[in-house]
Amino acid sequence: MVHRAWIDPRRNGTPRLARPYGRRGLVQRCAEEAEHHGASDHYVTLDKPLHANVTGDGAYVVSPATMTFKVNGKQVTQMGAIFTTALRKLPDG
Numbered sequence: 001m002v003h004r005a006w007i008d009p010r011r012n013g014t015p016r017l018a019r020p021y022g023r024r025g026l027v028q029r030c031a032e033e034a035e036h037h038g039a040s041d042h043y044v045t046l047d048k049p050l051h052a053n054v055t056g057d058g059a060y061v062v063s064p065a066t067m068t069f070k071v072n073g074k075q076v077t078q079m080g081a082i083f084t085t086a087l088r089k090l091p092d093g
Contacts, residue, residue: 038072046083057089 034040047064065083069076 034069040070042067042069044083050082059087061085061087 034042045066045068047066049061049063051060051062053060062082062084065081067078067081
């Protein structure tokens with residue numbers, strides 16, 4: 001299974017969890033489960049890429065990632081993750 005477009009760089013210049021793609025309903029079920037456990041306000045921030053390879057209309061990028069969210073109103077920060085993605089430029093830009 002491929003998951004696409006989890007990062008939205010348009011939000012105040014800070015990447016964050018974006019529109020649901022991938023398996024139908026998967027993101028919605030995850031959101032419902034998070035809400036059930038009191039988790040909210042999920043954000044993923046990417047740091048400077050460790051590796052970026054661009055060839056033609058494709059790219060492969062590896063970046064350190066930090067996820068912040070709240071559990072029952074208390075801020076939680078998870079650091080040390082690696083976000084890896086393959087990108088392709090579409091004809092519409």
